[in-house]
Amino acid sequence: MSSTVVADPVVAAPQRYLEAQISWRPVEIAFWLATLLPFVLTPNYLVLASQIAITALFALSLDLILGYAGIVSLGHAAYFGFASYTAGLIAKWGWGEPLTGLVIAAAAAGVLGYVTSFIIARFRHLALIMITLGLGLLLAEAANSASWLTGGADGLQGVRMWKLFGVFEFDLWGKASYTYSLVMLFLMFLVARRLINSPFGLALRGIRENAVRMPAIGAPSPAHIRKVYTIAAVMAGVAGALLAQTTETVSLETLSFQRSADVLVILILGGAGRLYGGIVGAIIYMVARDQFSGINPQYWYFWIGALLVAVVIFLPNGILGGLARLMPSKRGEA
Amino acid sequence: MSTLALSTRGLDKSFGSLVVANNIELKLPQGERYALIGPNGAGKTTLINLITGMLEPDKGQIFLGDEDITALKPEDRVKRGLVRTFQINTLFPHLNALEAVTLAVCERRGYAGTWWQKLPAYADAIEEAYAILTSLRLGGSCYRPTHELAYGQQRLLEIALALATRPKVLLLDEPAAGVPQGESAELFSVIANLSRDIAVLFIEHDMNVVFRFANRIIVMVGGRILVEGTPKEIAADARVREVYLGGARHG
Numbered sequence A: 001m002s003s004t005v006v007a008d009p010v011v012a013a014p015q016r017y018l019e020a021q022i023s024w025r026p027v028e029i030a031f032w033l034a035t036l037l038p039f040v041l042t043p044n045y046l047v048l049a050s051q052i053a054i055t056a057l058f059a060l061s062l063d064l065i066l067g068y069a070g071i072v073s074l075g076h077a078a079y080f081g082f083a084s085y086t087a088g089l090i091a092k093w094g095w096g097e098p099l100t101g102l103v104i105a106a107a108a109a110g111v112l113g114y115v116t117s118f119i120i121a122r123f124r125h126l127a128l129i130m131i132t133l134g135l136g137l138l139l140a141e142a143a144n145s146a147s148w149l150t151g152g153a154d155g156l157q158g159v160r161m162w163k164l165f166g167v168f169e170f171d172l173w174g175k176a177s178y179t180y181s182l183v184m185l186f187l188m189f190l191v192a193r194r195l196i197n198s199p200f201g202l203a204l205r206g207i208r209e210n211a212v213r214m215p216a217i218g219a220p221s222p223a224h225i226r227k228v229y230t231i232a233a234v235m236a237g238v239a240g241a242l243l244a245q246t247t248e249t250v251s252l253e254t255l256s257f258q259r260s261a262d263v264l265v266i267l268i269l270g271g272a273g274r275l276y277g278g279i280v281g282a283i284i285y286m287v288a289r290d291q292f293s294g295i296n297p298q299y300w301y302f303w304i305g306a307l308l309v310a311v312v313i314f315l316p317n318g319i320l321g322g323l324a325r326l327m328p329s330k331r332g333e334a
Numbered sequence B: 001m002s003t004l005a006l007s008t009r010g011l012d013k014s015f016g017s018l019v020v021a022n023n024i025e026l027k028l029p030q031g032e033r034y035a036l037i038g039p040n041g042a043g044k045t046t047l048i049n050l051i052t053g054m055l056e057p058d059k060g061q062i063f064l065g066d067e068d069i070t071a072l073k074p075e076d077r078v079k080r081g082l083v084r085t086f087q088i089n090t091l092f093p094h095l096n097a098l099e100a101v102t103l104a105v106c107e108r109r110g111y112a113g114t115w116w117q118k119l120p121a122y123a124d125a126i127e128e129a130y131a132i133l134t135s136l137r138l139g140g141s142c143y144r145p146t147h148e149l150a151y152g153q154q155r156l157l158e159i160a161l162a163l164a165t166r167p168k169v170l171l172l173d174e175p176a177a178g179v180p181q182g183e184s185a186e187l188f189s190v191i192a193n194l195s196r197d198i199a200v201l202f203i204e205h206d207m208n209v210v211f212r213f214a215n216r217i218i219v220m221v222g223g224r225i226l227v228e229g230t231p232k233e234i235a236a237d238a239r240v241r242e243v244y245l246g247g248a249r250h251g
Helices: A014-021 A026-034 A037-041 A043-068 A077-092 A098-120 A125-145 A175-196 A199-209 A221-247 A257-270 A277-295 A300-314 A318-326 B044-052 B074-079 B097-109 B123-135 B151-163 B181-192 B207-213 B231-236 B238-245
Strands: B004-015 B018-024 B027-029 B033-037 B059-064 B082-084 B169-173 B199-203 B216-221 B224-229
Touching: A014 B097, A014 B123, A037 A043, A037 A175, A043 A175, A043 A199, A043 A221, A043 A257, A043 A277, A077 A098, A077 A125, A077 A221, A077 A257, A098 A125, A098 A221, A125 A257, A175 A199, A175 A221, A199 A221, A199 B097, A257 A277, A257 A300, A257 A318, A277 A300, A277 A318, A300 A318, B004 B044, B004 B199, B018 B044, B018 B224, B027 B199, B033 B044, B033 B207, B044 B074, B044 B082, B044 B169, B044 B199, B074 B082, B097 B123, B097 B151, B123 B151, B151 B169, B151 B181, B181 B207, B207 B231, B216 B231, B216 B238, B224 B231, B224 B238, B231 B238
Parallel strands: B033 B199, B033 B216, B082 B169, B169 B199
Antiparallel strands: B004 B018, B004 B027, B004 B059, B216 B224
């Protein structure tokens, strides 16, 4: 018996209890409404806002595998960059319609994710870090050497997007870009939210919590891992395609180790396994980078480093983890 | 003689020069309660690991009913009804008991791959999980994260997770390990009340519990089965007395 007096949660019917666990909370609705504020408050920063939405989606895709299934990846940019180049090339070769291009690019990333997932599902922990890192480097170097296709270090030039729905142009002000990126982020978020609240999402948390027990309850963990890895690759692919389409260029940076590391930092900063962690992390990271690089363009990573160390020391579960501790909720999240 | 739920033929396993299983011939009839006893290091847990597929035998075969399951993956053996629990709690610390057992039920019912439906939509699985928890008197604590449960409750959850897979054969590795002696009888009464469709093999050190709850006892020493018999026979067996009282060979 614990000595502290904690009011036991009302013993509700189990189904109602689980229903309450996954219901939309007011703060979530407020959050999504707030994503519309940049249109009104900072109309000059919509390009940045669009980049943030794209990065947030990328971090969300990593959260599915890292935060929920416990798969550490240092090569997640492979799927982002692969879709970026696919989307860019489709447009370059004459089909500039954004939505179909996005779907094709995301599907391509999904195929790459599915193929590589067979390797991923066999390993854990340190071996997994090395393998994802290796796969990422492999693809980045392949893109670098295939400069006839990718433009190499100069980046992919000549990407011309058509107007979205034939009406909205991706211009320098970024109104269309942010709208497009935000809508995609929201749609993918709905998918991710449904996924983590599904029986499959529960199985993923089971893998994260105890991979040894899973086979002993009859769970085919490798199959689960292959599935979530493929879904995460599709999501990373949507993010990569969005970047290519809204900036009308693709550089090797989309495949780089730096991008894989950044997204990991962003997710840990915000809080892994919390769905909103990647989004909050992306907002803070990207705004901080924008501000710090304005103050000190050469050394802004110093401040990012300081921020990361501070967060890990004082908020080991990320910013959202810290907030959750301040405001104990009835949901009892991990 | 009733039909066998589980049997092994000539099961061998060594780690280098250390023989941990030597020609194990196990026969567990349907619905029986067998105890597996023996000194530390006798190879009892290793045998469970071999039977459940967590270790690969060097030689020999394992049968579940008539089916040779020697080559099956652990999760596929569970799907066929061969299930174990762990001596050291092997649970899901940040899932609550309801979620953990619901997960096991979902895996059995084939729901666990579905990612486009909400979990609460599977009322049948949730109710089944809750019923299992209630039957083990865990219903009142089922919304608390596993790591916050009392130790004895965690031992019960070990069993609840196994029951959620609807086992035909249940291998319990020291189900009462770490539970105070007074409470272990209570825990074993849960096991004694399990459906008679389930064959149970349990490892246990407390001889009072063993003699009370087992129909038959298998004694293992140094990776081999020394003797098998009814509690009365085992109690009277000179070799068993020697192992337990006269100091086991090589511990």
